[in-house]
Amino acid sequence: MSGTYLGLPSFPAAAREATRDGQLRANLRHATHTIRSKRATAISELTDWPQLRAAGAAIKDHTLRHLDHYLLQLEEAVTAAGGTVHWATDADDANRIITALVHATGHTEVVKVKSMTTQETGLNHALAHAGITAYETDLAELIVQLGNDLPSHILVPAIHKNRTEIRDIFTREMTHWGRPAPDNLTDNPTDLAEAARLHLREKFLTAKVAISGANFMIAETGTLAVLESEGNGRMCLTLPDTLITLAGIEKVIPTWQDLEVFLQTLPRSSTAERMNPYTTLWTGTTPHNGPRTFHLVLLDNGRTDTLADTTGRQALRCIRCSACLNVCPVYERTGGHAYGTPYPGPIGAILTPQLHGTTTPLDASLPYASTLCGACYDVCPVAIDIPDILTHLRERITQGGPTTRQGQKTTIKPAKRHRLEHTTMRTTRWTLQHPTALHHAQKLATHTRKLHPKNPPGTTTKAWTTTRNLPQIPPTTFRQWWQQHQKQTTQPTQHTQQAPHTEKAQPAHNTEQNELTPQTPQTPQNGKSEKGQQNEKGGRQQ
Ligand code: SF4
Numbered sequence: 001m002s003g004t005y006l007g008l009p010s011f012p013a014a015a016r017e018a019t020r021d022g023q024l025r026a027n028l029r030h031a032t033h034t035i036r037s038k039r040a041t042a043i044s045e046l047t048d049w050p051q052l053r054a055a056g057a058a059i060k061d062h063t064l065r066h067l068d069h070y071l072l073q074l075e076e077a078v079t080a081a082g083g084t085v086h087w088a089t090d091a092d093d094a095n096r097i098i099t100a101l102v103h104a105t106g107h108t109e110v111v112k113v114k115s116m117t118t119q120e121t122g123l124n125h126a127l128a129h130a131g132i133t134a135y136e137t138d139l140a141e142l143i144v145q146l147g148n149d150l151p152s153h154i155l156v157p158a159i160h161k162n163r164t165e166i167r168d169i170f171t172r173e174m175t176h177w178g179r180p181a182p183d184n185l186t187d188n189p190t191d192l193a194e195a196a197r198l199h200l201r202e203k204f205l206t207a208k209v210a211i212s213g214a215n216f217m218i219a220e221t222g223t224l225a226v227l228e229s230e231g232n233g234r235m236c237l238t239l240p241d242t243l244i245t246l247a248g249i250e251k252v253i254p255t256w257q258d259l260e261v262f263l264q265t266l267p268r269s270s271t272a273e274r275m276n277p278y279t280t281l282w283t284g285t286t287p288h289n290g291p292r293t294f295h296l297v298l299l300d301n302g303r304t305d306t307l308a309d310t311t312g313r314q315a316l317r318c319i320r321c322s323a324c325l326n327v328c329p330v331y332e333r334t335g336g337h338a339y340g341t342p343y344p345g346p347i348g349a350i351l352t353p354q355l356h357g358t359t360t361p362l363d364a365s366l367p368y369a370s371t372l373c374g375a376c377y378d379v380c381p382v383a384i385d386i387p388d389i390l391t392h393l394r395e396r397i398t399q400g401g402p403t404t405r406q407g408q409k410t411t412i413k414p415a416k417r418h419r420l421e422h423t424t425m426r427t428t429r430w431t432l433q434h435p436t437a438l439h440h441a442q443k444l445a446t447h448t449r450k451l452h453p454k455n456p457p458g459t460t461t462k463a464w465t466t467t468r469n470l471p472q473i474p475p476t477t478f479r480q481w482w483q484q485h486q487k488q489t490t491q492p493t494q495h496t497q498q499a500p501h502t503e504k505a506q507p508a509h510n511t512e513q514n515e516l517t518p519q520t521p522q523t524p525q526n527g528k529s530e531k532g533q534q535n536e537k538g539g540r541q542q
């Protein structure tokens with residue numbers, strides 16, 4: 001891994017490569033199955049989980065409908081509390097603002113709280129380019145950073161690494177970033193955690209600037225919340241002099257009371273905990289306590305475009321719990337890197353193509369990275385109908401249609417390689433609507449069946465047949481079979497007296513051998529139907 005998502009191949013190519021890695025699949029399977037079963041237990045303890053889920057979805061939907069109002073309220077409250085609010089239209093804008101803020105402090109090192117939004121903007125690379133070193137302080141993010149790797153899971157960014165691999169990374173790399181790993185470090189989890197703790201403590205005690213994301217922003221008071229499990233976030237949010245927070249505009253919620261819903265659903269759904277270990281809340285700045293300077297950078301980066309899509313906007317409800325990743329059969333086999341973006345799994349497959357648009361091969365491939373099994377919808381604590389959005393995006397890619405990019409309404413063209421497919425589908429629809437044409441088409445297909453290749457050439461058909469053969473066409477059409485069947489049932493006596501002229505004209509006692517074989521009903525000797533006989537015996541078929 002290069003440490004950057006730029007230039008990664010589209011999902012099918014990356015997934016093919018990833019599924020060949022047996023170690024990766026074993027690591028993923030073990031981790032996702034462990035987390036998902038713990039989560040199921042934690043959720044089952046709450047009798048009002050469906051109500052909490054509905055409440056979370058309703059709060060988010062309400063906020064999104066009035067996003068302009070709540071964002072302005074938030075800005076006013078943060079400013080009144082001593083913070084400064086900045087608005088960033090895209091990733092470059094956000095990186096430029098944050099780089100300038102760090103430069104203004106005169107420092108060249110920052111500590112970071114784990115943040116998906118900074119992954120989205122590629123902040124670490126932008127800072128490095130400007131001569132600023134960012135130190136990740138979340139244990140899994142630290143592993144990824146030291147290994148010059150990329151996160152592959154929202155909650156557990158180093159899920160693709162086992163502990164032996166982590167031990168090797170610590171031993172090899174820690175010395176280049178600060179305090180080296182202890183001699184003879186073992187792969188015992190306690191020893192690894194202690195090595196990371198000692199390495200990071202040095203950073204916490206010297207850093208003057210911290211950068212964080214935010215899980216929630218409360219509009220009524222301008223309060224921000226970060227939920228985490230290790231305590232590293234609290235160190236970053238309280239010790240340095242300057243705190244800079246980058247948050248997507250969809251993270252705002254109206255009131256403190258709304259927060260109570262998410263403080264119940266997020267920990268149980270992500271880490272399977274009844275309550276997350278560290279919840280840090282701050283409102284602007286406070287004299288003699290915490291950072292002296294606070295900046296909040298509010299990021300759009302495609303979010304208002306997503307909001308304009310009435311089906312796709314559900315994705316903005318996401319609270320990044322990662323439950324959908326842990327139940328996804330595609331994620332379990334490919335891992336997060338195959339998605340080629342910071343947001344892997346089902347949420348990445350719907351969020352990234354909406355934030356970026358579907359013009360690159362990578363973005364256009366993501367809505368297909370799913371079996372549409374629906375498990376992601378079942379576990380989502382804010383009831384995002386991910387399969388619905390996936391099919392919506394697939395339709396947009398294949399057929400084109402209206403969308404919004406950078407605030408402007410636009411119409412996108414159908415994807416090139418889908419035009420032939422589109423024409424084929426339209427022709428098929430017409431044929432199915434015209435029985436005579438269908439009849440002739442079926443007859444033609446059966447007569448020429450031996451000439452049909454198993455894997456037809458051409459880009460469009462290749463997409464259907466690269467990993468599977470076309471189904472074989474039977475020697476007779478269903479209509480032909482039905483006509484033959486009718487003939488046999490209306491002339492039973494004649495039929496039994498004459499030699500059967502096809503293999504399929506078998507006597508009725510063949511039922512157990514092949515249920516699909518056309519049957520000639522047996523006529524009872526007394527002239528009554530079988531049903532009539534059963535009725536006389538007491539109507540057991542009821
Ligand atoms: S889409 Fe739902 S399940 Fe997936 S990360 Fe977001 S909130 Fe969690």
